[in-house]
């Protein structure tokens with residue numbers, strides 16, 4: 001199941017045709033990376049980008065989660081993209097503009113035939129009106145699904161709405177995808193923020209994404225990684241509180257009680273479930289960051 005404690009606070013896109021970016025990503029504190037073969041790569045550069053990305057995945061990115069966004073299977077490049085990375089050991093293959101459960105099942109079958117290792121997940125870009133209206137059936141299409149990534153730029157284009165910083169015109173679409181993802185135990189990442197000169201607007205969009213329930217934000221530039229990491233990480237006070245209520249509730253259970261009051265607040269099992277999730281996430285972030293530090297000083 002994908003909605004685990006794996007950190008996904010910051011997930012950075014980079015064009016597969018940009019060798020410098022693919023290399024630079026090994027030094028960046030992003031929890032995850034999306035090596036793109038789709039919209040960030042011009043048609044003439046598709047073949048070279050595919051080879052670059054296959055070689056980059058082979059070299060590895062430490063503990064960072066690595067997704068490869070392939071072109072759609074209905075394009076001249078999609079099948080070759082899938083063939084090049086299916087067995088590469090990347091964490092996930094991200095499908096663009098998914099509009100049906102059949103597409104997911106078709107990729108699942110091809111991945112099995114191409115020798116994809118069991119842990120390699122299928123991820124879906126949710127970025128068209130039809131895809132979002134079918135979010136629930138897509139989310140339930142395969143046990144191989146890992147998560148959804150919101151494609152708010154394509155969605156704004158198709159809806160003819162404004163791509164405002166806080167995405168009010170797209171809020172229904174974001175909500176439908178969140179409901180579908182959580183109903184099926186999937187991870188879900190928020191869309192990109194396009195104005196690289198607006199740091200305050202970016203932080204506000206991250207905070208909104210966190211409050212809506214996203215696991216993290218997809219990014220287009222390294223300078224936004226630190227802010228996303230900060231917003232989507234459980235705060236120190238939150239982790240301390242979580243540990244306290246886990247302990248207090250366990251003590252209460254030993255005494256045969258299902259609820260306990262801590263600092264005047266009622267704590268029930270549902271609060272403990274959430275507290276455990278936050279503590280596990282904080283611990284996973286600490287492991288990932290320690291690994292990055294060790295790699296830096298090696």
Ligand SMILES: CC(C)(COP(=O)(O)OP(=O)(O)OC[C@H]1O[C@@H](n2cnc3c(N)ncnc32)[C@H](O)[C@@H]1OP(=O)(O)O)[C@@H](O)C(=O)NCCC(=O)NCCSC(=O)C[C@H](O)C(=O)O
Pocket residue numbers: 012013014015020021022024025036039040125127150151152153154155191192220221222
């Ligand atoms: C936007 C950019 C084209 C800007 O690139 P650049 O001019 O090189 O920026 P800087 O000079 O400020 O870069 C500073 C250093 O950082 C490295 N860098 C920059 N961007 C990245 C990156 N994305 N990943 C890794 N490294 C990066 C530069 O190489 C510089 O390093 P150094 O050489 O050491 O100085 C560029 O940021 C970019 O291409 N961004 C990603 C664009 C992209 O992938 N777009 C597609 C995904 S968004 C999308 O499709 C969403 C969805 O589908 C939807 O519909 O919403």
Ligand SMILES: [Mg+2]
Pocket residue numbers: 039125127151153154
């Ligand atoms: Mg898109």
